[in-house]
Amino acid sequence: MTKSPQQWIRPEVQAIQAYHVPDPGNLIKLDAMENPYGWPAEMQDVWLESLRQVPLNRYPDPAARALQPLLRAAMDVPEEMGMLLGNGSDEIIQMLALALGGEGRSVMAAEPGFVMYRMIAQFSGMHYCGVPLAEDFSLDTEAMLAAIAEHDPAIIYLAYPNNPTGNLFDEAGMEAIIRTANGLVVVDEAYHAFAGKSFMPRLGEFDNLLVMRTVSKLGLAGLRLGLLAGPMAWLEQIDKVRLPYNINVLTQASAAFALQHMDVFEQQTRSLREERGQLLQDLAAMEGVSPYPSAANFILFRVAPGRANAVFESIRAQGVLIKNMKASEGPLADCLRVTVGTPEQNEAFLSALAQALA
Numbered sequence: 001m002t003k004s005p006q007q008w009i010r011p012e013v014q015a016i017q018a019y020h021v022p023d024p025g026n027l028i029k030l031d032a033m034e035n036p037y038g039w040p041a042e043m044q045d046v047w048l049e050s051l052r053q054v055p056l057n058r059y060p061d062p063a064a065r066a067l068q069p070l071l072r073a074a075m076d077v078p079e080e081m082g083m084l085l086g087n088g089s090d091e092i093i094q095m096l097a098l099a100l101g102g103e104g105r106s107v108m109a110a111e112p113g114f115v116m117y118r119m120i121a122q123f124s125g126m127h128y129c130g131v132p133l134a135e136d137f138s139l140d141t142e143a144m145l146a147a148i149a150e151h152d153p154a155i156i157y158l159a160y161p162n163n164p165t166g167n168l169f170d171e172a173g174m175e176a177i178i179r180t181a182n183g184l185v186v187v188d189e190a191y192h193a194f195a196g197k198s199f200m201p202r203l204g205e206f207d208n209l210l211v212m213r214t215v216s217k218l219g220l221a222g223l224r225l226g227l228l229a230g231p232m233a234w235l236e237q238i239d240k241v242r243l244p245y246n247i248n249v250l251t252q253a254s255a256a257f258a259l260q261h262m263d264v265f266e267q268q269t270r271s272l273r274e275e276r277g278q279l280l281q282d283l284a285a286m287e288g289v290s291p292y293p294s295a296a297n298f299i300l301f302r303v304a305p306g307r308a309n310a311v312f313e314s315i316r317a318q319g320v321l322i323k324n325m326k327a328s329e330g331p332l333a334d335c336l337r338v339t340v341g342t343p344e345q346n347e348a349f350l351s352a353l354a355q356a357l358a
């Protein structure tokens with residue numbers, strides 16, 4: 001008998017491709033929807049000083065009691081709703097798979113969509129059902145309702161706005177999906193800070209609606225902190241599969257500090273929304289570039305057929321890292337995605353793109 005990983009690693013794990021994150025080196029990093037801005041020096045000093053009080057020898061508070069009320073206020077979680085924290089929303093997606101998954105259970109999402117929905121469904125042994133968006137990336141509500149009838153999914157993810165397309169789905173279509181589904185519908189609002197629309201105030205209106213948020217795209221991607229909000233009856237069950245110390249002491253203390261300075265993040269995200277408008281306008285004015293409208297802090301754009309890889313490589317060679325969607329066919333064929341950065345970074349990207357197309 002061989003003692004090989006092929007013999008023991010579950011076939012569904014062997015079948016998936018590892019999530020690849022490129023090394024940015026010294027490149028201008030516009031590939032991962034991070035906020036490019038740091039904190040004012042005084043704020044950084046006060047934060048560092050506050051960390052002196054953090055007892056690294058103790059386990060974290062599993063209920064994150066100091067952090068919860070600040071997060072609740074910052075994210076406008078309705079008073080009567082529960083809240084569950086994750087090590088990034090990625091971990092929440094994994095908790096949902098653990099709590100609702102198993103033999104014969106399905107996860108459904110619109111495609112193209114966030115890759116973690118598919119990946120976590122696959123490695124947790126669930127069936128993944130990806131329903132194509134319409135050609136303009138709007139929600140194909142009829143197709144979603146038909147897929148619900150066929151698969152009766154345990155979990156449906158609706159990213160609002162969607163990644164990588166950047167658009168907000170039609171609210172009435174989403175409502176029809178929530179009403180029709182027997183299972184849980186999770187509205188993923190990772191880009192809420194840039195969107196201006198939310199299902200958070202509608203929690204409680206439907207038995208099966210939960211809203212997921214994260215502090216990552218707001219400007220705290222390094223902390224790894226996401227949250228799931230909704231009726232307590234759901235959250236107290238899902239909380240059973242949460243590892244008790246999933247939010248470490250440095251994250252709890254730093255997030256609590258940061259959320260007391262929401263004005264700083266509001267100012268930063270306001271500039272990024274303005275920059276997004278400028279970037280979209282500049283991209284639209286370029287010959288051979290078709291950008292899609294965006295309610296997030298990134299823009300998806302299409303280049304001439306067969307040119308995406310060369311354009312991506314040329315931009316990288318000029319010192320700017322964006323995201324290559326790596327699709328030779330299908331809805332994302334010839335598409336690249338750029339995160340909105342500082343005005344200087346956006347200028348560097350635009351001039352590299354112009355050079356790549358010349």
Ligand SMILES: *Cc1c(COP(=O)(O)O)cnc(C)c1O
Pocket residue numbers: 033087088089090091114159162163188190213214215216221225226
């Ligand atoms: C970035 C992103 C997330 C992941 O957020 P983390 O909290 O950093 O894990 C979740 N959903 C969507 C749609 C995203 O684009």
